[in-house]
Amino acid sequence: MASADIDVEYVAKLARLALTPAEIERFGAQLGALLDHVKALEELPVADVAATAAVIPGTGVGREDLVQPSLDRETVLQGAPQRQGPYFRVPSILGEA
């Protein structure tokens, strides 16, 4: 049985994923097994190693402040799950406040 070092219910809440009790158990076992394999990383001598900040060395460059065409609103709203006039319509935000 894999060690369950992961609180699947808490993490699912953070990720806004509804899980059934069966899924919580199944994923818990599978992810616990993954974390067991991942434990091996503790063997590596990383004390003086910098975390990779960028895959390819180079420095960030800002783009010029020039206007580009926007998307056509109708095209976008037609693809929306729900719209009301020129707006996206979403259910009551109560739970998220």
Added chain:
Amino acid sequence: MSVTIESGTLLEVNGTAFEAVIGMECHVELKTATKMFCGCRNVFGGEPNTNICPVCLGMPGALPVPNGLAIEHVLRAGLAFGAAVPPFSKFDRKNYFYPDMPKNYQISQYDLPFTSGGTVTFRLPDGALRSVRLSRIHLEEDTGKSMHLGSSDGRLSGSTHSLVDFNRAGVPLMECVSEPDLRSAVEAVAYLEALKRTFVALGVSDVKMEEGSLRCDANVSIRPVGSSEYGTKTEIKNMNSFRSVGRAIESELARQVSVLREGGRIVQETRGWDESQGTTHVQRSKEQAHDYRYFPDPDLVPFEFGAAYVDGLRAGLGVLPQTRIERTIAENSASGEDVKVVVQQAHQLVDTPGVADYYDEVVALGAAPQAARNFILGDLTRLANESGTPVAESRVSPAALAELVSLVESKAINSKIAKDLIARLWADGGSPRELVEREGLSQVSDVGAIDALVAEVLSANASVADDFRAGKAKVMGFLVGQVMKASRGKANPALAEERLRAHLAGE
């Protein structure tokens, strides 16, 4: 029961003196043509959902590309306050779900902001000098806007659904966090004004609270004077103007004092300011802090700023408003004028667009500072308001105003002529010195000339003269006026009065 707090007054709880401890967190929308990570227009208002693209809508496959001007704005804003620019800076993702968040993460900065530290120095209305430390100024993107429908008052609670507009999503936002160095509502408002003044002068933002380009939250707590521990703080939100910031903080301080007086304790919570009721209400408790899971945004490459680049930005900041204000105050320290008035004038000069530079030029040309200020803030500002043309864009050149000031200070012309000239310069431009010479507007200060005019006026107004001799002091004003009229306004009024009195007394 409400308790009124006077600015600067110590708070008192059951015999112990308390002080306010206030920190401000401001979000300032930056003045750029485009959004932070895409080329959509950054503009206030507009038809809903018309300034949107795959990037700022968080569509599948879209990627952020940072706006170089926005970054420069933040660096300059920080440098203006003496902040440090780190050699290495990056963007991080702040992960949380909300319908006005197109990606359900906000691109922000966590542990390596573009600037850290810095100090904001400013004057209070009573002239006192204050300094507040900045924790950081960093860059992030704004969210969309949602409208909550279905409830009776448009508020979130009770709403059945919401409508979302993403025009604002992705607008570049500068977040300024201060240390809790403010000690009163008055200080907090003055601090905000100092921020606004500087940001406007730098051109990084318009800072209009009513348009939402400045939003701020206050962290408020109280503690016994002399204590170095912090009391529990509350976060105050939903203040829509500088005035409501002042009122909200005062209300919250009064509330906290009340709670402690009654033996209660302050709960750490977020409270929203209700302008119509003049109170704050609990919005949510902060027991469940969000786990934002910050991590460096892998779509954006970290930034490195060389010393030469940063030095160049610092050198190019121009004269900062606070520098001008302090200089104006220093210029006036000898004159003995009430420092409150000088501070107010200094603020006004700096806050009116173009006027500070105009004033500096006039003074640089040798004009007396106080007189220059009075003309600019008085007559010129009035003319500007009436005509809609800003002072700096008017036909009155700084050289012309400097000339005018010099003519008045040297008593070559009197104040009435000066007023007339200003109106004419405003309408037609030109040089006051030339006009005075050409039209003979010089103040008549020659005693002989004045005497002649006085004699004329007295003989034409013999009964008024008699009234004066009989004791009616008030009629002197009329007689002076007549001399002015007879001289077509050029007589030196003080001298005219002096000579009238002398003649009437029989000299």
Added chain:
Amino acid sequence: MDAVLDRSAREIAEAVRTRAVSAAEVAEAAIARVRERDPQIGAFLTRTEDLARERARRVDERVAAGEALPLAGVPVALKDNLCVTGTRTTCASKILEQWVAPYDATAVSKLLEAGILPVGKTNLDEFAMGSSCENSALGVTRNPWDLGRVPGGSSGGSVASVASGTATFALGSDTGGSIREPAAFCGVVGFKPTYGRISRYGLIAFASSLDQIGPITTSVADAALVYETMAGFDPCDATTVDRPVEPAGTLREDLRGVRVGIVKEFALDALDAAVREVYAQAYRDLERLGAELVEVELPTADYGVATYYLIAPAECSSNLARFDGMRYGLRVERADVAATYEATRAAGFGDEVKRRILIGTHALSSGYYDAYYVRAQKARTLIAADFAKAFARCDVIACPAAASPAFEFNAKSDPYSMYLMDYYTIPMSLAGLPSLSVPCGYVTPPGAAGPLPLGLELTGPLFAERALLAAAHAYETGTQHAKKHAPPPLAGAAR
């Protein structure tokens, strides 16, 4: 006309440019072939017949006007995680099952500009998460070499299309091996360039610091041509590099002077006997062609899978947060937003996607971030350093692309055993290196429908595409494995 479709991209483009054949004719032939062959393979989720015809019209007009289009009239399959304007783009997920993209991915738009005919969007593991294409929520793709076996993943549909002749080349995406492993399983060339060479704008993100688009072709020369057409700095992707793309030019035919690194940690005796022999022969062939084999070490390579399965899920947990039913895609409506999020994502995502979101969220969460995410990024630094040291002693690293040929459906029920399929491809992805798989032989396991292909993985230092493609071309020319076998004829289809 059908025979034209079996030519290389280079040859088809040449034929269309010289008007030996029209793009319109190619389009019809390609459309017919997809209709005829794909029902048994299932490579495509969406066929884009109208788009192909419309693009063909444009190509013929431009060719008539004298334009020299590098890929004129070439039929191409596009992995369904690439945005194509007006086309259903699903990532093989229920959450995007009906979503129509309003814009083109930059890589796609470059190829369209070069004259391609898009014949369809291909199947993949949902959101590119998988190594067999079995995680697709919208369809099953079969390996043309044995219809009872997987094509590999996540670019399973793309490779199956090229291997079954329903596209001249395809675009795939590779995060931990998703181009190379399926290319090996289906006997085609699959190339992942250096991270940052090809724009990711319009590639629906899985793991931002690892994803790369790449060509899947029947020859290294075609891979080079397609790569050169797509590569380059893109102002819409801040992670693209501003470096000139050196054309491969005339590719060499031998390996004299090339030092090929053989990785000590990837010893062949870990493999099945038949598979082992194919790779041992591949190494001998490299020598025969003039290469000097050098032993190199990648001591941290063993930690690649663990490192990858913390970093990639962490990034994807954040990248996939946008799929919430609010602005596009599936919405499962509930009384409030919180419940709607949860119900939508529960219904819209498959198991593997959910697993990765969960483990990724966990790795970033408060209290675990340093132990998992940061530590993994440090391991990544070590892995990249290993490669840098190795490349001081060799020009190209050679190893198996996968430990085995294509396996049967449902063979890997345990997630971790599936993750191990990317053992040989993950370390290169973590280091951002250019890497490709080229056919290197066959094995016929008991029960297989016939010979199953194996792929040799060749990897070069950062930005060394030209040298890498040259070496691969030399190997390909000197061994001609692709010519030795073909997938079995499809039932009822003329071949």
